[in-house]
Amino acid sequence: xxxxxxxxxxxxxxxxxxxxxxxxxxxxxxxxxxxxxxxxxxxxxxxxxxxxxxxxxxxxxxxxxxxxxxxxxxxxxxxxxxxxxxxxxxxxxxxxxxxxxxxxxxxxxxxxxxxxxxxxxxxxxxxxxxxxxxxxxxxxxxxxxxxxxxxxxxxxxxxxxxxxxxxxxxxxxxxxxxxxxxxxxxxxxxxxxxxxxxxxxxxxxxxxxxxxxxxxxxxxxxxxxxxxxxxxxxxxxxxxxxxxxx
Ligand SMILES: C[S@@+](CC[C@H](N)C(=O)[O-])C[C@H]1O[C@@H](n2cnc3c(N)ncnc32)[C@H](O)[C@@H]1O
Numbered sequence: 001x002x003x004x005x006x007x008x009x010x011x012x013x014x015x016x017x018x019x020x021x022x023x024x025x026x027x028x029x030x031x032x033x034x035x036x037x038x039x040x041x042x043x044x045x046x047x048x049x050x051x052x053x054x055x056x057x058x059x060x061x062x063x064x065x066x067x068x069x070x071x072x073x074x075x076x077x078x079x080x081x082x083x084x085x086x087x088x089x090x091x092x093x094x095x096x097x098x099x100x101x102x103x104x105x106x107x108x109x110x111x112x113x114x115x116x117x118x119x120x121x122x123x124x125x126x127x128x129x130x131x132x133x134x135x136x137x138x139x140x141x142x143x144x145x146x147x148x149x150x151x152x153x154x155x156x157x158x159x160x161x162x163x164x165x166x167x168x169x170x171x172x173x174x175x176x177x178x179x180x181x182x183x184x185x186x187x188x189x190x191x192x193x194x195x196x197x198x199x200x201x202x203x204x205x206x207x208x209x210x211x212x213x214x215x216x217x218x219x220x221x222x223x224x225x226x227x228x229x230x231x232x233x234x235x236x237x238x239x240x241x242x243x244x245x246x
Contacts, residue, residue: 008210010203018143019119023092025203026070029195030095034071036194040187048234049077049136052165052241056082059161061131065090067120067152068138072100074165075113078134088125090118123151130155136165140211149224156246162226163243168213170237179238183208213240 009018010025029036037045053074056064062085066075069089078087091097097115104113118124120135121144133152142148152162170176183205191201212220217240218229226244233240 008203008207010199012199019092019121022141022143023094025197025200026091026093027095028197029200030071030093030099032195033096033099034073036191037073039194040190044235044238045137046073046077048165048239048241049074050081051234052134052136052163053078053081055163055241055243056132056134056161059132061161062086063129063131064088065123065125065130065133065152065155067123067133067135067148068092068141069100069115070096070138072097072103072113072115074134074136075100075115076103076107076109079109079112084112084131087113088130089113089115090120090123091115092117092119121147121151123155125155127154128157130160131157132161132163134163134165137167139164140166140207145212146220146224149221153224153226153246158246160246161243162221162246163241165239165241166211166213166217167208168233168237168240169209172236175236175238217242 007018010021014021061082064078064084064087066087066089069075069091072089075087075089078084094117097117100115104110121142133156139145139148156162170179187205188198188201192198214231218231221229221242221244226246229244231240231242
């Protein structure tokens with residue numbers, strides 16, 4: 001489907017679907033993604049992923065789905081902390097998955113983590129399959145958010161848990177103003193220098209600023225059918241971790 005004028009897309013002059021543009025953008029930046037992620041966030045992203053995974057500790061999931069797995073950082077952290085039997089990571093960017101597979105290989109985790117091409121809005125697994133489903137910085141990129149979340153719900157076992165880490169929006173002075181300055185002025189310039197894809201780092205703030213966060217996102221999860229929906233802000237509202245059950 002051609003993106004509507006309101007849809008936030010990376011390549012504004014392209015008539016490709018959002019999904020194709022997103023896959024292309026992540027293919028373009030895959031080789032620099034990990035470096036930029038950790039550098040631009042000053043490594044805070046690692047702490048957030050750990051925090052999100054820790055929420056799943058109590059239920060001790062054995063079979064986990066990592067949606068929009070990218071280069072596999074969330075899956076690797078889940079393997080280390082939760083020691084599950086198996087983690088499947090799906091993503092639409094082959095470039096990102098290729099980087100992830102190398103990291104998994106290096107850590108001798110190929111028997112535990114399997115990364116495969118797959119669309120989160122049409123997940124190739126039967127319903128009630130996974131003990132836990134998780135996503136970090138992925139759902140914001142979906143072409144159709146509710147479709148993606150419904151699919152995550154469908155493949156989760158009854159009683160299973162979902163954890164979603166996503167950028168949010170700080171509300172308080174001066175973090176709100178600094179965040180805006182960093183996201184719209186500093187980050188696109190740094191991103192352009194290092195990744196050579198200016199669009200990727202203008203898309204990032206634009207997509208964050210139009211994305212539902214906090215209570216609004218929780219309401220969407222509830223509407224999809226999730227129970228016990230809750231969230232916690234991290235780093236003074238820069239990101240949020242959403243937690244729910246099926
Ligand atoms: C910002 S990266 C996050 C990667 C990883 N989860 C992390 O924590 O670093 C977002 C990823 O979402 C993927 N993505 C976007 N839409 C998707 C979809 N519909 N299905 C699967 N993956 C998708 C992109 O290809 C990209 O790899």
